[in-house]
Amino acid sequence: MPSEPQATAGRGAAEVEALDAADPLRAFRDRFTLPEGVLYLDGNSLGALPAHTPERIARMVEQEWGRGLIRSWNEAGWYDLPRGLGDRIAPLVGAAAGQTVVCDSTSVNLFKVLTTALRLRPDRRVIVSELGSFPTDLYLTEGAGVGYDRRLLDRDGDTLEQLLDQDVAVVLLSHVDYRTGRLQDMAAVTELVHRHGALMVWDLCHSVGALPVRLDACEVDFAVGCSYKYLNGGPGSPAFLYAAARHHDAASQPLTGWFGHADPFAFEPGYRPADGIGRFLTGTPPLLSLAGLQAALDLWDEVDLTALRAKSLALTSLFLRLTEPLGLPSLTPQDPEQRGSQVSLRHPQAYAVMQALIERGVIGDFRAPDVLRFGFTPLYLSHAEVRDAAEALREVLVSEVWREPRFAAVAGAVT
Numbered sequence: 001m002p003s004e005p006q007a008t009a010g011r012g013a014a015e016v017e018a019l020d021a022a023d024p025l026r027a028f029r030d031r032f033t034l035p036e037g038v039l040y041l042d043g044n045s046l047g048a049l050p051a052h053t054p055e056r057i058a059r060m061v062e063q064e065w066g067r068g069l070i071r072s073w074n075e076a077g078w079y080d081l082p083r084g085l086g087d088r089i090a091p092l093v094g095a096a097a098g099q100t101v102v103c104d105s106t107s108v109n110l111f112k113v114l115t116t117a118l119r120l121r122p123d124r125r126v127i128v129s130e131l132g133s134f135p136t137d138l139y140l141t142e143g144a145g146v147g148y149d150r151r152l153l154d155r156d157g158d159t160l161e162q163l164l165d166q167d168v169a170v171v172l173l174s175h176v177d178y179r180t181g182r183l184q185d186m187a188a189v190t191e192l193v194h195r196h197g198a199l200m201v202w203d204l205c206h207s208v209g210a211l212p213v214r215l216d217a218c219e220v221d222f223a224v225g226c227s228y229k230y231l232n233g234g235p236g237s238p239a240f241l242y243a244a245a246r247h248h249d250a251a252s253q254p255l256t257g258w259f260g261h262a263d264p265f266a267f268e269p270g271y272r273p274a275d276g277i278g279r280f281l282t283g284t285p286p287l288l289s290l291a292g293l294q295a296a297l298d299l300w301d302e303v304d305l306t307a308l309r310a311k312s313l314a315l316t317s318l319f320l321r322l323t324e325p326l327g328l329p330s331l332t333p334q335d336p337e338q339r340g341s342q343v344s345l346r347h348p349q350a351y352a353v354m355q356a357l358i359e360r361g362v363i364g365d366f367r368a369p370d371v372l373r374f375g376f377t378p379l380y381l382s383h384a385e386v387r388d389a390a391e392a393l394r395e396v397l398v399s400e401v402w403r404e405p406r407f408a409a410v411a412g413a414v415t
Helices: 004-021 026-031 053-065 069-075 078-093 106-120 135-144 186-195 276-280 287-300 305-326 350-359 383-399
Strands: 100-102 126-130 149-153 168-174 199-203 222-225 240-243 342-346 365-367 371-375
Touching (some): 004 305, 004 383, 053 069, 053 287, 069 078, 078 240, 078 287, 100 276, 106 168, 106 222, 106 240, 106 276, 126 135, 135 168, 168 186, 186 199, 305 383, 350 365, 350 371
Parallel strands (some): 126 149, 126 168, 168 199, 199 222
Antiparallel strands (some): 100 240, 222 240, 342 371, 365 371
């Protein structure tokens, strides 16, 4: 008869094997290119490479550009890609067609929608955001809100409702917090903001491709998100922008470039905005990057978002349970209804611990000052890998290998 530790290990192995065998998303794993010997828990910063992406980019380079040349704007459908890809992202964010467009970066799109929203509330002079938001969101509230007051929600002492009054024009919040993985109640927050007469802007960078989003159902006004994290569009792939159809006619966005013109090839000296979501376009789209996103969305066209969310919660719950005995405080909520698709644990030497993990082939990331951040991407991560990552973390902490000086040396960018 096996000893108790062996029996426990056996039950653990049987559990993860059963979960992986029953996983309805398991076939997607083979459609990604992942290096041998690596457990990749950083897909919430940069998603893995879909296996067919190189072929799609090569086709654009060799055939559409190389042979088609300028004819490919029409013959290969280049001109329509920003709107077409936006409509393919729309089901992932719970939006009807014609309200989402792929263009520019998250920062540029935030500037567009914040300025647009402020212009729709001309008698109000306050922007509300959150102190713990991703820095670019805070910086953009400064840039777009020159001449406006800014109120920052500090969750240690404030509630959002305390900051809302008749002077607030716009509220910008992250759906999933980039440091903690906390998921906000989009419907309740949006309703609260609307009750005070303000407009709601959501940052979806850490939720799109990780869980179902319901922009239309929640009556959101504007949203932005990136495509290189859970969507696997590739490094620096273009962002997307959502604007509710009810705002299109009145929307006046500040970056009035020629692709957002009603008739770009009329070459008129004055600007006339395009109808609908097209008015949020600005300049010529980055076609090679769009090809990478186009390939990634071939996968997402097939994904059942309910199954995605169920697996995400199973993966994060398993990791939280397996790492609980290590005694690391968790910033990520235990309640699955309040959790995105990541787990953030605290350690006073988090940077060194993460470097030791990476040397072992477990790639997560670090957020200052003391956060170990692990992203769980349901399309290509298994329950067995989650177990192995938790075991690697235990080994690093128990052995205290992280104390070796080489792990404390900061070389290059900290991602």
